[in-house]
Amino acid sequence: METSVLYKTELLQVADAVAREKSIERDEVLDAMEQAISKAGRAKYGHEHDIRAEIDRKSGEVHLRRYVEAVEEIENEQTQMILKDAQMRQPGIELGQHIIEDLPPIDLGRIAAQTAKQVIVQKVREAERSRQFKEYQDRVGEVINGIVKRNEFGNVTVDLGRAEAMMRRDETLPRESFRTGDRVRAYIYDVREEQRGPQIFVSRSHPQFMAKLFSQEVPEIYDGIIEIKAVARDPGSRAKIAVISNDSSIDPVGACVGMRGSRVQAVVSELQGEKIDIIPWSPDTATFVVNALAPAEVSKVVLDEEAGRIEVVVPDEQLSLAIGRRGQNVRLASILSGWDIDIMTEEEESRRRQEEIKQRSQMFMDSLDVDDVIAHLLVAEGFTSIEQVGFVPIDEMASIEGFDEDVAEELRARARGFLEEQNRQFEEGRRELGVDDAIAAIAGVTPAMLIKLGESEVKTLDDLADLAGDELVELLGDLAPGLDEANEIIMAARAHWFDDEEAPAAAGAAPAAADAASEAQSEPQAEA
Incomplete structure (x- = not known):
C-alpha cells in the first residue's frame, strides 16, 4: 500500500518536473503518460482491444479500463457489442455509448516500460515543439541574441535558450565566420512548421535587420x-x-x-x-x-x-x-x-534629344508635306504625333508664333487626311491578314495594333483571350499600351466565354417558357 501511494505521488512529481524543464503544460505531460500506459495495456491484453488509461490529476491514481461500444451491427468483435446484448450487461445503455470495464493495474515489464518511456519522450518532444512554434511565430520581425551551437559548412545553428534557430550561409555577412560559443545577434524572418519540428530562420543580411538595429540605437x-x-x-x-x-x-x-x-x-x-x-x-x-x-x-x-x-x-x-x-x-x-x-x-x-527632334521633324515633313521650318516649330511646341496635330483646337495651334488660323486649319486638314489614309491602309492590311472584326471592335485596340496582331497569328477573339497581359505587351512592342490597359483588352476578349456559359441556361429556359405558353393556350380550349 505504501509503495502504491509513493508511486502515485512520484508520477505527479515527475510530470511537474518535466513540465517545468520543458516549459510545457503539466496536462500535456500527463496526457503523454496516459497514452504510454494505454499502449502498455494493449500490449498485455491484446492490441485489438480499446484500452484507455486515466491518471487522476489530484491523487495520481491510475485507472485502466476497457471500452466496448454498443452498436446495431458489429464490425469489430473486440471493441463492439450488439445493443441488445449490451443492455443485458448494463441496463439503460444507448446506441453509441460504451460499456466500461475496470482492469487490474499492470506491472510494467522491461520491454513495456521501455515502450512507455519512448511514447512519453515522443509526446513531450511534440508538445515542446508545439510550444516553440506558438512562441516564435509571433516573434517574426524581432532581433534576437543567441549563442552559436555549431557551424556546419557555413550554416550556423544558434541556441536561443529554449529553442534553436538556423542561419543559412547566404543569410550571414560576407567574410563573417562564427565559432562555437560566439554570441550572435540576428533577425527572425521566418518560422515554419516542418516534419522535423518548427524551424526558426534568422538572418544578418536581411534589410530589416539593419532597420531594427537603428530602432534600438535611435x-x-x-x-x-x-x-x-x-x-x-x-x-x-x-x-x-x-x-x-x-x-x-x-x-x-x-x-x-x-x-x-x-x-x-x-x-x-x-x-x-x-x-x-x-x-x-x-x-x-x-x-x-x-x-x-x-x-x-x-x-x-x-x-x-x-x-x-x-x-x-x-x-x-x-x-x-x-x-x-x-x-x-x-x-x-x-x-x-x-x-x-x-x-x-x-x-x-543632348545627343539623344537632337536625334528625337530630327526624327519628329522628318515625320511631320513626310506626313504633312511641310518644310523643315514648320516641322521644327511643331516639335518645339511639344507636338509628338500626327494625332495631336489633327485634333488640337484651332485657337491653340493658331497661337503659335508664325501661325494663323488658315495655317492651323490647313495643318489639321492634312493631318486628318493622312490619318484617314493610314487607317484605310491598316484596315485593308488587317482584312488581308484575316483578323476578325470582333477584335477591331474592342476599345483600346488601334488599327496599327491589329496589323501587329495579325502578323503574330492572333486573328480571333479566342487567340487574343488566350494571351496574358504581359504577353500582349511583349507581342505589340512599341505599340503596346500600359499593362493595366493590356489586361483590360484581354478581359474584353474573354467576355464571350462568359456569354457562352449563360447561353445554355437561356436555351433551357426557352423550352420551359414555350411549354408554359402552350399550357396557357390549352386551358381555354378545354373549358370551351
Missing part, C-alpha cells in the same frame, strides 16, 4: 517620431536607408547619425563595417530619387510613370559616382525608390 525611431520608409542593402558592403520625421523640429538624418556619428557607428560596427547612407525620404518621386543617388549630383530628372522608369541626367564627371562601383549606387537607389533608374550624361542626353 530612441526617436523607437518612439515613432522618426519613421524608416525604405531600406536597401548590399550586405557587408553598402546600404541606403530612407527616413522621415513626423516632427518638423527634428532632423531625421541628424538623429540617426547621432552625436559625432555615435548612433550610426554602433550599427556599422554590428554589420562588420557596412557603409550606410542615410537619406531623407520625400513623397515627391523625383526629389527622392535625387536624394537616393547621393553623393552624386543630378542635373535633370524625367519620369515615365506608365513604364515605372525614371531617367536621370548627371554631369559627365559625376557619371561614375552616380553609377557606383559595379553599379552598386544606382542599384541600391533603384531598390530604395522602387523605380527603374536609367543614368546618362548631359552630353548623351
